[in-house]
Amino acid sequence: MRVRFTKMQGAGNDFVVLDETRARLNLSAAQYQQLADRHFGVGADQILSVRPSPAAGIDFEYVIHNADGGEVEQCGNGARCFARYVLDKGLASSPRIKVQTLSGLIEPRVNEDGRVTVDMGPPVFEPARIPFDDAGLDPQPTGGWHRWHLALGTSADSTILPLAVLSMGNPHAVQEVEDVDSAPVATQGPKIEHHPRFPNRVNAGFLQIVDRAHVRLRVWERGAGETLACGTGACAAVVAGIRLGRLDSRVDVETRGGLLTIEWAGGAAPVLMTGPAVTVFEGEIELPDAS
Numbered sequence: 001m002r003v004r005f006t007k008m009q010g011a012g013n014d015f016v017v018l019d020e021t022r023a024r025l026n027l028s029a030a031q032y033q034q035l036a037d038r039h040f041g042v043g044a045d046q047i048l049s050v051r052p053s054p055a056a057g058i059d060f061e062y063v064i065h066n067a068d069g070g071e072v073e074q075c076g077n078g079a080r081c082f083a084r085y086v087l088d089k090g091l092a093s094s095p096r097i098k099v100q101t102l103s104g105l106i107e108p109r110v111n112e113d114g115r116v117t118v119d120m121g122p123p124v125f126e127p128a129r130i131p132f133d134d135a136g137l138d139p140q141p142t143g144g145w146h147r148w149h150l151a152l153g154t155s156a157d158s159t160i161l162p163l164a165v166l167s168m169g170n171p172h173a174v175q176e177v178e179d180v181d182s183a184p185v186a187t188q189g190p191k192i193e194h195h196p197r198f199p200n201r202v203n204a205g206f207l208q209i210v211d212r213a214h215v216r217l218r219v220w221e222r223g224a225g226e227t228l229a230c231g232t233g234a235c236a237a238v239v240a241g242i243r244l245g246r247l248d249s250r251v252d253v254e255t256r257g258g259l260l261t262i263e264w265a266g267g268a269a270p271v272l273m274t275g276p277a278v279t280v281f282e283g284e285i286e287l288p289d290a291s
Protein backbone atom coordinates (compact mmCIF):
# COMPACT_ATOMS: atom_id res chain seq x y z
CA MET A 1 0.00 0.00 0.00
CA ARG A 2 1.07 3.59 -0.71
CA VAL A 3 1.05 5.99 2.25
CA ARG A 4 1.35 9.79 2.26
CA PHE A 5 3.27 11.20 5.21
CA THR A 6 4.75 14.38 6.66
CA LYS A 7 8.14 14.24 8.35
CA MET A 8 8.41 16.57 11.37
CA GLN A 9 10.76 17.20 14.27
CA GLY A 10 10.57 18.86 17.66
CA ALA A 11 14.00 19.58 19.18
CA GLY A 12 15.38 16.79 16.99
CA ASN A 13 12.90 14.14 18.21
CA ASP A 14 11.58 13.13 14.79
CA PHE A 15 8.21 11.90 13.60
CA VAL A 16 6.30 10.52 10.65
CA VAL A 17 2.84 12.12 10.80
CA LEU A 18 -0.12 10.36 9.12
CA ASP A 19 -3.46 11.98 8.33
CA GLU A 20 -6.19 9.53 9.32
CA THR A 21 -8.94 12.14 9.62
CA ARG A 22 -10.84 10.71 6.62
CA ALA A 23 -9.92 7.03 6.71
CA ARG A 24 -7.98 4.68 8.95
CA LEU A 25 -4.83 3.20 7.46
CA ASN A 26 -4.98 0.20 9.82
CA LEU A 27 -1.20 -0.26 9.79
CA SER A 28 0.36 -3.27 11.49
CA ALA A 29 3.23 -3.08 14.00
CA ALA A 30 5.57 -4.22 11.20
CA GLN A 31 4.40 -1.35 8.97
CA TYR A 32 4.97 1.22 11.76
CA GLN A 33 8.44 -0.29 12.20
CA GLN A 34 9.11 0.05 8.48
CA LEU A 35 8.05 3.72 8.45
CA ALA A 36 10.40 4.39 11.39
CA ASP A 37 13.32 2.45 9.90
CA ARG A 38 16.19 4.83 9.05
CA HIS A 39 17.58 2.58 6.30
CA PHE A 40 14.53 0.95 4.71
CA GLY A 41 11.81 3.49 5.57
CA VAL A 42 11.36 7.21 6.24
CA GLY A 43 13.11 7.21 9.62
CA ALA A 44 11.53 8.40 12.86
CA ASP A 45 11.52 7.96 16.62
CA GLN A 46 7.70 7.85 16.65
CA ILE A 47 4.78 7.64 14.19
CA LEU A 48 1.90 10.06 14.97
CA SER A 49 -1.60 9.45 13.61
CA VAL A 50 -4.13 12.29 13.42
CA ARG A 51 -7.66 10.94 13.87
CA PRO A 52 -11.05 12.63 14.21
CA SER A 53 -12.34 13.56 17.65
CA PRO A 54 -13.79 10.65 19.61
CA ALA A 55 -16.13 12.96 21.57
CA ALA A 56 -17.92 16.29 21.47
CA GLY A 57 -15.78 19.21 22.64
CA ILE A 58 -12.52 17.46 21.71
CA ASP A 59 -10.85 18.38 18.43
CA PHE A 60 -8.74 15.33 17.58
CA GLU A 61 -7.50 11.95 18.67
CA TYR A 62 -3.69 11.64 18.77
CA VAL A 63 -2.31 8.11 18.39
CA ILE A 64 1.38 7.39 19.00
CA HIS A 65 3.52 4.43 17.97
CA ASN A 66 7.16 4.04 18.97
CA ALA A 67 9.79 3.05 16.39
CA ASP A 68 9.47 -0.56 17.64
CA GLY A 69 5.83 -0.58 16.48
CA GLY A 70 4.26 -0.48 19.95
CA GLU A 71 1.43 1.94 20.73
CA VAL A 72 2.11 4.26 23.69
CA GLU A 73 0.15 6.68 25.82
CA GLN A 74 1.90 10.02 25.38
CA CYS A 75 4.57 11.95 23.44
CA GLY A 76 5.35 15.58 24.32
CA ASN A 77 7.48 16.67 21.36
CA GLY A 78 4.99 14.88 19.14
CA ALA A 79 2.12 16.86 20.70
CA ARG A 80 3.73 20.10 19.56
CA CYS A 81 4.24 18.73 16.04
CA PHE A 82 0.65 17.44 16.05
CA ALA A 83 -0.65 20.98 16.79
CA ARG A 84 1.58 22.55 14.12
CA TYR A 85 0.45 19.89 11.61
CA VAL A 86 -3.32 20.28 12.09
CA LEU A 87 -3.02 24.08 11.93
CA ASP A 88 -0.78 24.10 8.82
CA LYS A 89 -2.99 21.54 7.03
CA GLY A 90 -6.15 23.56 7.75
CA LEU A 91 -7.58 20.70 9.83
CA ALA A 92 -7.86 23.05 12.84
CA SER A 93 -9.21 26.58 12.65
CA SER A 94 -7.84 27.76 16.00
CA PRO A 95 -4.24 27.71 17.33
CA ARG A 96 -5.63 26.26 20.60
CA ILE A 97 -6.84 22.68 20.39
CA LYS A 98 -8.02 19.89 22.67
CA VAL A 99 -6.52 16.51 21.91
CA GLN A 100 -7.41 13.07 23.26
CA THR A 101 -4.51 10.69 23.90
CA LEU A 102 -4.46 7.20 25.40
CA SER A 103 -3.53 8.78 28.74
CA GLY A 104 -6.03 11.66 28.75
CA LEU A 105 -6.66 15.12 27.37
CA ILE A 106 -3.84 17.53 26.45
CA GLU A 107 -4.18 21.11 25.26
CA PRO A 108 -1.56 22.39 22.80
CA ARG A 109 -1.52 25.98 21.53
CA VAL A 110 0.61 27.39 18.73
CA ASN A 111 2.20 30.67 19.89
CA GLU A 112 2.75 33.77 17.75
CA ASP A 113 6.51 33.11 17.67
CA GLY A 114 5.83 29.67 16.10
CA ARG A 115 6.76 27.71 19.21
CA VAL A 116 4.10 25.49 20.73
CA THR A 117 3.04 25.28 24.38
CA VAL A 118 1.31 22.12 25.60
CA ASP A 119 -0.67 21.71 28.80
CA MET A 120 0.45 18.15 29.54
CA GLY A 121 -1.75 17.73 32.62
CA PRO A 122 -0.44 17.00 36.12
CA PRO A 123 2.29 14.47 36.91
CA VAL A 124 1.30 11.19 38.54
CA PHE A 125 3.31 9.72 41.43
CA GLU A 126 1.19 6.78 42.65
CA PRO A 127 3.27 3.66 41.80
CA ALA A 128 0.27 1.64 40.55
CA ARG A 129 -0.65 4.34 38.05
CA ILE A 130 2.89 4.70 36.60
CA PRO A 131 2.95 1.59 36.65
CA PHE A 132 5.82 0.76 39.02
CA ASP A 133 6.06 -2.24 41.33
CA ASP A 134 7.23 -0.71 44.60
CA ALA A 135 6.64 -3.82 46.75
CA GLY A 136 9.24 -4.00 49.49
CA LEU A 137 10.97 -0.75 48.50
CA ASP A 138 11.31 2.14 50.92
CA PRO A 139 11.15 5.63 49.51
CA GLN A 140 14.20 7.65 50.53
CA PRO A 141 13.54 9.86 53.56
CA THR A 142 13.35 13.05 51.53
CA GLY A 143 9.90 14.42 52.30
CA GLY A 144 7.85 11.79 50.53
CA TRP A 145 9.93 12.16 47.40
CA HIS A 146 9.39 9.25 45.03
CA ARG A 147 12.96 8.21 44.75
CA TRP A 148 14.01 4.62 45.04
CA HIS A 149 17.17 2.59 45.21
CA LEU A 150 16.76 0.11 42.42
CA ALA A 151 19.14 -2.79 41.96
CA LEU A 152 20.04 -3.12 38.29
CA GLY A 153 20.77 -6.49 36.77
CA THR A 154 22.28 -9.57 38.37
CA SER A 155 24.84 -9.90 41.14
CA ALA A 156 27.51 -9.43 38.47
CA ASP A 157 25.97 -6.02 37.76
CA SER A 158 24.62 -4.80 41.06
CA THR A 159 24.48 -1.07 40.41
CA ILE A 160 22.11 0.62 42.86
CA LEU A 161 20.38 3.67 41.43
CA PRO A 162 18.35 6.40 43.13
CA LEU A 163 15.52 7.02 40.67
CA ALA A 164 12.60 9.42 40.65
CA VAL A 165 9.70 7.43 39.25
CA LEU A 166 6.65 9.21 37.86
CA SER A 167 4.22 9.33 34.96
CA MET A 168 3.57 12.17 32.55
CA GLY A 169 0.92 10.01 30.91
CA ASN A 170 3.79 7.62 30.11
CA PRO A 171 6.27 6.13 32.59
CA HIS A 172 9.60 7.78 33.46
CA ALA A 173 12.52 6.94 35.75
CA VAL A 174 14.87 9.90 36.23
CA GLN A 175 18.33 9.87 37.78
CA GLU A 176 20.66 12.77 38.49
CA VAL A 177 24.12 12.63 36.90
CA GLU A 178 27.19 14.85 37.23
CA ASP A 179 27.59 15.32 33.50
CA VAL A 180 25.16 14.16 30.80
CA ASP A 181 27.96 13.91 28.24
CA SER A 182 29.59 11.02 30.12
CA ALA A 183 26.33 9.51 31.50
CA PRO A 184 25.92 5.75 30.82
CA VAL A 185 22.80 6.28 28.68
CA ALA A 186 23.44 3.47 26.17
CA THR A 187 24.45 0.87 28.77
CA GLN A 188 22.07 1.61 31.67
CA GLY A 189 19.17 2.91 29.55
CA PRO A 190 18.07 -0.48 28.16
CA LYS A 191 18.45 -2.15 31.57
CA ILE A 192 16.23 0.45 33.23
CA GLU A 193 13.75 0.30 30.31
CA HIS A 194 13.32 -3.46 30.78
CA HIS A 195 13.62 -3.62 34.58
CA PRO A 196 11.00 -6.05 35.96
CA ARG A 197 9.65 -3.41 38.37
CA PHE A 198 8.22 -1.57 35.34
CA PRO A 199 5.57 -3.93 33.90
CA ASN A 200 5.01 -1.66 30.85
CA ARG A 201 8.74 -0.79 30.55
CA VAL A 202 9.92 2.79 31.17
CA ASN A 203 11.70 5.81 29.68
CA ALA A 204 15.05 6.44 31.42
CA GLY A 205 16.15 10.06 31.99
CA PHE A 206 19.66 11.29 32.86
CA LEU A 207 19.46 14.76 34.39
CA GLN A 208 22.30 17.21 35.00
CA ILE A 209 21.28 20.21 37.11
CA VAL A 210 23.27 23.27 35.98
CA ASP A 211 21.43 25.81 38.17
CA ARG A 212 17.91 26.30 39.52
CA ALA A 213 16.54 27.35 36.14
CA HIS A 214 18.71 25.36 33.73
CA VAL A 215 19.28 21.64 33.29
CA ARG A 216 20.79 19.34 30.69
CA LEU A 217 19.00 16.10 29.83
CA ARG A 218 19.44 12.89 27.86
CA VAL A 219 16.71 10.24 27.62
CA TRP A 220 16.79 6.59 26.67
CA GLU A 221 13.26 6.18 25.32
CA ARG A 222 11.20 3.06 25.68
CA GLY A 223 10.74 1.53 22.24
CA ALA A 224 13.05 3.98 20.46
CA GLY A 225 16.47 4.09 22.20
CA GLU A 226 18.23 7.39 22.89
CA THR A 227 16.55 10.27 21.08
CA LEU A 228 17.81 13.84 20.61
CA ALA A 229 15.05 15.06 22.94
CA CYS A 230 12.07 13.69 24.84
CA GLY A 231 9.28 16.12 25.75
CA THR A 232 7.59 14.03 28.44
CA GLY A 233 11.10 13.14 29.67
CA ALA A 234 11.86 16.87 30.06
CA CYS A 235 8.58 17.35 31.98
CA ALA A 236 9.34 14.37 34.23
CA ALA A 237 12.93 15.46 34.93
CA VAL A 238 11.91 19.02 35.82
CA VAL A 239 9.04 17.83 38.03
CA ALA A 240 11.52 15.50 39.77
CA GLY A 241 13.99 18.35 40.34
CA ILE A 242 11.26 20.69 41.63
CA ARG A 243 9.97 18.02 44.05
CA LEU A 244 13.54 17.60 45.33
CA GLY A 245 13.69 21.35 46.01
CA ARG A 246 16.57 21.75 43.54
CA LEU A 247 14.77 23.61 40.72
CA ASP A 248 12.55 26.68 40.34
CA SER A 249 9.10 26.45 38.79
CA ARG A 250 10.32 27.47 35.32
CA VAL A 251 13.29 25.61 33.88
CA ASP A 252 15.11 25.59 30.53
CA VAL A 253 15.97 22.05 29.47
CA GLU A 254 18.93 21.71 27.14
CA THR A 255 18.70 18.54 25.08
CA ARG A 256 21.00 17.30 22.32
CA GLY A 257 18.46 18.52 19.76
CA GLY A 258 17.32 21.85 21.19
CA LEU A 259 15.82 23.79 24.05
CA LEU A 260 12.52 23.11 25.84
CA THR A 261 11.01 25.23 28.61
CA ILE A 262 9.08 23.44 31.34
CA GLU A 263 6.86 25.10 33.95
CA TRP A 264 5.19 23.45 36.95
CA ALA A 265 3.62 25.18 39.98
CA GLY A 266 3.57 21.93 41.99
CA GLY A 267 0.82 19.66 43.33
CA ALA A 268 -2.05 19.04 40.95
CA ALA A 269 -1.06 21.92 38.64
CA PRO A 270 -0.54 20.97 35.00
CA VAL A 271 2.95 20.79 33.54
CA LEU A 272 3.45 23.25 30.67
CA MET A 273 5.98 22.45 27.96
CA THR A 274 7.10 24.97 25.32
CA GLY A 275 9.36 24.25 22.37
CA PRO A 276 9.77 24.09 18.60
CA ALA A 277 7.74 22.08 16.07
CA VAL A 278 9.03 21.98 12.50
CA THR A 279 7.95 20.34 9.22
CA VAL A 280 10.94 18.78 7.44
CA PHE A 281 9.44 17.32 4.25
CA GLU A 282 6.46 15.47 2.82
CA GLY A 283 6.31 12.36 0.71
CA GLU A 284 4.82 8.99 -0.18
CA ILE A 285 6.14 5.55 0.60
CA GLU A 286 5.18 2.08 -0.57
CA LEU A 287 4.72 -0.24 2.39
CA PRO A 288 4.65 -4.03 2.22
CA ASP A 289 1.20 -5.49 2.96
CA ALA A 290 0.24 -5.87 6.61
CA SER A 291 1.50 -9.06 8.22
Ligand SMILES: N[C@@H](CCC[C@H](N)C(=O)O)C(=O)O
Pocket residue numbers: 013045046066072073074075076077078170171203221222223224227229230231232233
Ligand atom coordinates in the same frame (compact mmCIF):
# COMPACT_ATOMS: atom_id res chain seq x y z
N1 LIG B 1 9.47 11.29 22.38
C1 LIG B 1 8.44 11.36 23.29
C2 LIG B 1 8.00 10.15 24.04
C3 LIG B 1 7.55 9.04 23.11
C4 LIG B 1 6.99 7.84 23.83
C5 LIG B 1 8.00 7.15 24.71
N2 LIG B 1 9.09 6.59 23.98
C6 LIG B 1 7.28 6.06 25.51
O1 LIG B 1 7.39 4.89 25.15
O2 LIG B 1 6.63 6.39 26.50
C7 LIG B 1 8.24 12.68 23.98
O3 LIG B 1 8.64 13.69 23.38
O4 LIG B 1 7.61 12.74 25.03
